[in-house]
Amino acid sequence: MDVRAPRRILPWIVLALIAFGAGWWLRKEMAALPVANANPGARLSSLQEYSPKQGYTVALAPGDNASPVSMDLMQLFYSVFKYVEKQHADYTPQQAKPMAYGAVRAMLQSLNDPNTRFLEPQEARLLQEASKGTYYGIGAAMTVVRKVTQDVERRELTVIAPLPGSPAEKAGLQPGDVITEIDGKWVIAYDPFRQVQRAGLRGNELVKAMEDARKRVLAGLDLRKSLNALTNKDQGPMTLTVRRGNSTVKVKVTPGTLNVEPVTYRLMPGNVGYLRIAQFNIQTPDGVKRALAGLGNNLRGVVIDLRNNPGGHVEPATQVASMLVRSPSLGLMEVRNGETKRRQPVHISGTPRVKSPMVVLVNGGTANVAEVLAVLLRDKGGAKLVGERTFGDALVQTFVPLPDGSAMTLTTGKFLTLAGGDFHGKGVYPTVAAPTVPKQGHDVALEKAMNLLSQRTTTPRA
Amino acid sequence: MRKRRFSSSGLFPLLITLAFLAGFFLPDLTSGGLRRALYAAQTVPQRVSLALQMEQDSQQNYLWPVGLFWDALSQLRNQYYQPINEKQLTYAAIRGMLAALHDPYTRFMDPNEYRSMQEDTRGNFFGIGAQLQEKEGQIVIYRPIEGSPADKAGVKSGDVIVEVDRKPVAGMRVDDVVKKIRGPRGTKVELTLRRKGTPNLLHITIVRDLITSPVAYAFMEDEKLGIGRIRLEQFNEKCDQLLVQKVRELEGKGLQALILDLRYNPGGLLNVAVDVASRFIDNGVVVLIQEKNGQITRLYTERGRAIKPYPLVVLVNEWSASASEIVAGAVRDNKRGIIIGETTFGKGLVQTIFQLQDNSAVAITTAKYLTPSGYDLNRKVDADGNEIRRGGIQPDIVVKQSEEMTDIEDREHDLQLKKAVEYLREKLTAPKVASAP
DSSP states (O other): OTTHHHHHHHHHHHHHHHHHHHHHHHHHHHHHHHHHHHOTTOOTTSOEEEETTTEEEEOOOOSSSOOSSOHHHHHHHHHHHHHHHHHOTTOOGGGHHHHHHHHHHHHHHTTTOTTOEEEOHHHHHHHHHHHTTEEEETOEEEEEEEEEETTEEEEEEEEEEEOTTOHHHHTTOOTTOEEEEETTEEBOOSOHHHHHHHTTOOHHHHHHHHHHHHHHHHHSBOHHHHHHHHTOTTSOOEEEEEEETTEEEEEEEOOEEEEOOSEEEEEETTTEEEEEEOOBOTTHHHHHHHHHHHHOSOOSEEEEEOTTOOOBOHHHHHHHHHHHOOOSEEEEEEEEETTEEEEEEEEOOSOOOOOSOEEEEEOTTOOTHHHHHHHHHHHHHOOEEEESOOOOOOEEEEEEEOTTSOEEEEEEEEEEOTTOOOOTTTOOOOSEEOOOSOBTTBOHHHHHHHHHHHHHHHSOOO | OHHHHHHHHHHHHHHHHHHHHHHHHHHHHHTTOHHHHHHHHHHHHHHHHHHHHHHHHHTTTOOHHHHHHHHHHHHHHHHOSSOOOHHHHHHHHHHHHHHTTTOTTOEEEOHHHHHHHHHHHHTOOEEOOEEEEEETTEEEEEEEOTTSHHHHTTOOTTOEEEEETTEEOTTOOHHHHHHHHOOSTTOEEEEEEEOTTOSSOEEEEEEOEEOOOOOEEEEEEETTTTEEEEEEOOBOTTHHHHHHHHHHHHHTTTOOEEEEEOTTOOOBOHHHHHHHHHHHOSSSEEEEEEOTTSOEEEEEOOTTOOOOOOOEEEEEOTTOOTHHHHHHHHHHHTTSOEEEESOOOOOOEEEEEEEOTTSOEEEEEEEEEEOTTOOBOOOEEOTTSOEEEOOSOOOSEEOOOOTTOOSTTOTTTOHHHHHHHHHHHHHHHSOOOOOOO
16 A cells, blocks of 8 residues: 555646646746736836836836835826826926826825935935035035924924035034024925914904915025025025024024044043044945944054944944944834834844043934944943933934935834834933033033043052 | 545545646645635736736836835835825825826815715705805805805805804814715704904804705896896806896896806806806807817807897906806907906816715816917916916906995895896996997
8 A cells, every 4th residue: 555555646746746736837928928918027026127218118017016105006106197188278298207206205205205306306415425535515414393382393404514624514503403494585394274273362453463374485485495594605604593492592593514523533641532423424424433443452442433423324333333342233224014103123243343441422413323322332232322312313314316316305213222212302312411512612511521431540450 | 455445435526626726726725825716716807908008017117106106005005104095195196196287176085085076966955055155265155056055044155254153164174074064954053253344253144945946047137228237146057047047037027138147157067167158158159168188169159049149248256266257258258248357267167077986086187278369368376386377367357345235135225236227227327439441
């Protein structure tokens, strides 16, 4: 029986294999059929390829990979465009581009997330250059902070950090400053109609308030216009009205062009290394490597200055982290997973080059991935944080280039500290508080950091 | 042994079937599961046709709104931090795409909006009977329909709606305000109105009812001389027939000269405009329709339908739009009468509605009206909403309406009507002069 049984089964196995193959082949044929008509060899997974000359080549085929977006929605959008193209009295092909931009801009606006935006090619270029260290305009990292108070949503154009040497720094802009007016024009921060509606006014007061609201909106600057004004290098001197804490100040800024050196260092008295990381861009890891080599191995301590570091790209930050501290990851990133959220570690690998004690300087301009790094150095590197509470911006913005040179910035996740701490909107508190605005040439925070490092070295190690 | 044979012969065909299915669905199972497989099976024909269409398009370099949208939505779907509603995103994208045309009449209607628009054109709706218009960010009563609940409650043209049921409407779209005002027959709605010249806000409660429009009204303005006036509220299918009926009525009272009052008439159907024009112009061009490709179609009056050629004045104002402007333009260009009042609204565009797959729809401006002399009456605005061309029909005699006018039938203060009557009186009483050789 042991011998016969396989023999009896064998034909069935062969048949089963044939059936499997037949099923697979049939499916492939079904899939291949329209492909052959449409575009040989095309796959649904690469729905569009872009070439500047030809425009989009859209190659669709049912089959091996289902479309990422519902075909019904695609068809809906397509139909509307075709109707306009074929039937609209004034349509010209030149309108295709503004229509495309209008569509994507409106779609992103409908998400009600001020940091998820469509960028026209010119705007996209500015952002790309900024991420490489070249800033135009006032030279400050900005974000839009969303606040809801009494059911009125506010979107405040907020300075994260003036960059070192920037017109913004020279003008005295500070982290957390909210820009409320540009040259006397209101930066539209909320829907004034809504505010009037909530105010519970009646009668002619209401009518007047509505009328005022209408005039304010008509005369105001929306977010896009505001950002464009602040990143325009050719604009002459301008006056910004800034809300700082509970006071309002006017700041005069002369926009220009600024190249930020991402890393600077120097050897301080007492064999203490000082390393300032201004932002995380593609040049930052090399800069840190050079700095550490330049500072040498026998340091008594290292001061890492992350003040006014608005963050930047994640990848360079992980490389920098790997040079400073031993840890499997930089922190956690929360991303969407279908309808729920998933947390994933941001891995790092490498051997730390710094063996001496560290102190990290932070302030209200330390934001995003710089905040994650500060916490990592505190928790895994034994570093003390000296300075002021950090900015508290944990949202991960991803720059998504689109084929024609335009782009989107999308909120794609949220940073959490390695221990899972959520610092968004809260910031990270320093271990040792110190004012970080230099007073009469004295950098109090840096002096405190130096003190801490000299104390440490006098304490014998166990 | 026997038992084993039995079981295996039953089992193996099943296995083979399973093997076949496994092979068939392998690509799906490996790349996303059975649900996707079912999805793929369902939508194959649709996709194929779309693929072919788009393939053809891509060769013509037209496709990039679609491509960019697709790219952006795919990225949102894959990467965005918060859950997304792809349908709502698509609707938003479509609205944004159409807004880029800077044509306020080309618009997208989601399934709800489209349904209520259809109700409007059929005329089966319950409301208060007032047409609304957005003007400079405010919701303004365009015209209460005569005899409607709004009219009976004292709502006037030009009233600004401040609140509906004590909820402010500022910043809302007209469609949304209309939705709030409509409701089942017999229910109440309270409007808060601001009226020019009235210091306090008015609170008016109105009972909703079935709305039907009487369309045409006749008045004898000067019985001695026989100066009659017919006011048309809009151009719907009954309009032409009612017009003739009203003319006969006035003729019974000794009609000698006619005022065609098109003030506050927002327009309506194009063919009705042609019918109405044919009552006044026996042989002539009513309107030119300029198609997308620039081709111009002349629409002629239908001969043999004209009433007696009474001296004619057409009254218009800034709320006379579309079909009203066609008729006014036809009367003037055919030198059939004169136009008195204020420059008209300036809507010289034809919209066509296309229904879409999911019962949403898109209204697209498909052609332009030109008056018979070739004048483009369309008002144009730039991207910021600033007027770059006023358009409209400029009256032969411009008469600004009195600020004191409280109602469209307030003849006491109606300067435009007075001017029209005065003009016709002169015309009727002036001695006939033989024309110069």
